[in-house]
Amino acid sequence: MVRGVSRRGLLGGGAAAVGLAGAYGLGRVDDPATATAGAGEERYPFRGEHQAGIVTPAQDRLHFAAFDVTTDSRDELVALLQLWTAAAERMTGGGAAGPVGPVEGAADLPPDDTGEAIGLPASGLTLTFGFGPGLFRDAAGTDRFGLADRQPASLKDLPHFPGDQLVGRRTGGDLCVQACAQDPQVAVHAIRNLARIGFGTVAIRWSQLGFGRTSSTTAAQDTPRNLFGFKDGTANVRAEDDTALGEHVWVGADDDAAGSWLAGGSYLVARRINMTIETWDRQTLAEQEGIVGRAKGTGAPLSGGEETTPPDFAMPGSNDQPVIPVDAHVRVVHPSSNGGAQMLRRGYNFVDGTNELGGLDAGLFFLAFVRDPETDFVPVQLAMARSDALMEYLRTTGSALFAVPAGVGEGEHVGQALFT
Amino acid sequence: MVRGVSRRGLLGGGAAAVGLAGAYGLGRVDDPATATAGAGEERYPFRGEHQAGIVTPAQDRLHFAAFDVTTDSRDELVALLQLWTAAAERMTGGGAAGPVGPVEGAADLPPDDTGEAIGLPASGLTLTFGFGPGLFRDAAGTDRFGLADRQPASLKDLPHFPGDQLVGRRTGGDLCVQACAQDPQVAVHAIRNLARIGFGTVAIRWSQLGFGRTSSTTAAQDTPRNLFGFKDGTANVRAEDDTALGEHVWVGADDDAAGSWLAGGSYLVARRINMTIETWDRQTLAEQEGIVGRAKGTGAPLSGGEETTPPDFAMPGSNDQPVIPVDAHVRVVHPSSNGGAQMLRRGYNFVDGTNELGGLDAGLFFLAFVRDPETDFVPVQLAMARSDALMEYLRTTGSALFAVPAGVGEGEHVGQALFT
16 A cells, blocks of 8 residues: 545645645646645555455445447457556546546646546545456357457356346446445546546446445454444455465466456456345344344354354254254355355445335445356355345345456556457 | 544454443443544534534535325324434434444344444434425325424425426425435434334435535535536535524524524525536536636636635626626526525535436535525526526436424424424
């Protein structure tokens, strides 16, 4: 993590700040030589071995967008990825989307940045790009971009799971961008400018805002709570666990012949899971804890201990039943119940106003990075659909799968290995 | 502002923190004696001369909810306001929604708090309550609660403005609650628990999340930016300006005979204003600045100076036109163009996913507090509809008006003067 400078901090000082705004009007970032530490000034390098936004400490805010590619030209697609790469590197560094910036350009041209992030620091922004199955073969099976023979075997539409109530305008997509930041205005600014740059080549298919990260991705982060009020992601794969990352998150060089370009990348599963929170809120504490299999306060398994104590699924309870019920969520999704399947979860809470029943349109926007969805996600989701008591309170309304290429090297563009 | 304690901070320490969670499990707030300062620990008193959340320094996040009253019983309505008052006082103090809390109650009862804010500090939460026209007379004109003769003359549905494209499920409401906080999870938790408490008496009609406050309400706050990329609210009425507050925000004791109970309160205008940002982003910088009438970077009027310099509407420009165009937003809405009308604006940016055209469903959730909407809001809105160049990029999809009673005294409930 690199600490930068907040122009907002500089501008807070009153009249003297106006001159500074002019002097540094090119972008969002002031001269690092005058840097002072402050909130939101985290910066993560855009280039590296893996894309940022996976093992990066989970930021508090999300704007996720899925795009349809509206051109049939491979050259235009590649050109867009080049433009997106340059813009992403600038914005994650705290700069403007374009080289000129929001206010310094010619008056007779549209600005190359939309301006709502002027004065805001980098805010830990990460931009993570993925490719959907439709980029390789569209719905009719057409190989629009000459990529069909490079489609990884596991990059295909997820199966229909029992209980799915998918809404078309929240599902699928040829490309995705996950924008995470400490400030939603910074995340929204990034997605909006990438969409602007892509006008004529891509169109937003759906987008989702989230808050209150529901997972920790590093050992130093505490475990946050989802809208059921429970700690979520206690058993997450974390950045420090190289073994688990290698086994369950990063795609290996030999995992897939057609998808060899994806080595060092990952798969991103996105699921918009509505919670029927009004119904949940009328359940007793004991019922809620039995459904989850954990204590609501501490997050400890019902078999005892602390949050991180492994659950004892064999411990007997009353009525000849185990103390952790057979249909408790923690049991159904546990690696020991699913052939060792694990994921790096990175989801967010969402509230999108009101649903048709007068309840909150709220829930968990589930994001998980896995080495192979066939082994690390699908079996767990099927087990949940089959026997998880929590399913009564869940309704999945959106779903998508993307291949997230490895990190972007110097001089490269996002996903370059796929096109060479 | 009172500084409190962050349980999140205390819980960050690892294993030793588990004991603390048990010891202080009753609510969200730990023993103030162990307080340490930290982010999000602002607290604002719930009781006072005026409701908090009006001149309170604008927090960064919003969850706004409008409710329909589903009972015809005045007693049930009053009982709800009493319950809401107690819950609001607890939550704005950093506590749980109910006296027992999320995890300390009997296992065979639903918890009296939903738990997702466990560990989160007060985060500057304010809860501001308002009464809609329907509380006094419903759509059929029925006086459901014996309040018809106390309906203030100005508390009626706003007129239809040219360009309004109102959506029923985003418009109106018998009651409203504005929850503002630095953390969206805290604001969402508050609205969700008030809705839970009101189950059977009220139902959420619509709700709206917002981020990136678009106004400053105190002199110390910098001016934020809306999604057009421009500073917004430069000329806002601010907390320090007692004269303007008395003239334009607080209802006077003699303003309205029927509405004498509203003295010391205000009117809250809520308007969900979609921006066609994709179209806006294709305009040149000069066009954008001409439409707004201000420089995009500094916020200074096109007639020169700094952000706070009064605009010179007479200053000549080129082509025999004034330098600030005749249809520029800053001119059309200026008090000098509208008989001195002023408002205390407190709006937020919003992005609610994607619209039917594949653009972002994004814009400004406009909130303004005024002494009388007839004099301080309607004329300005009509002037905008008539001649503001900005209107081409705006589409108002939701609208509501509420009377916001004065502050809650010791031993009183919200809006008590209306019922006595």
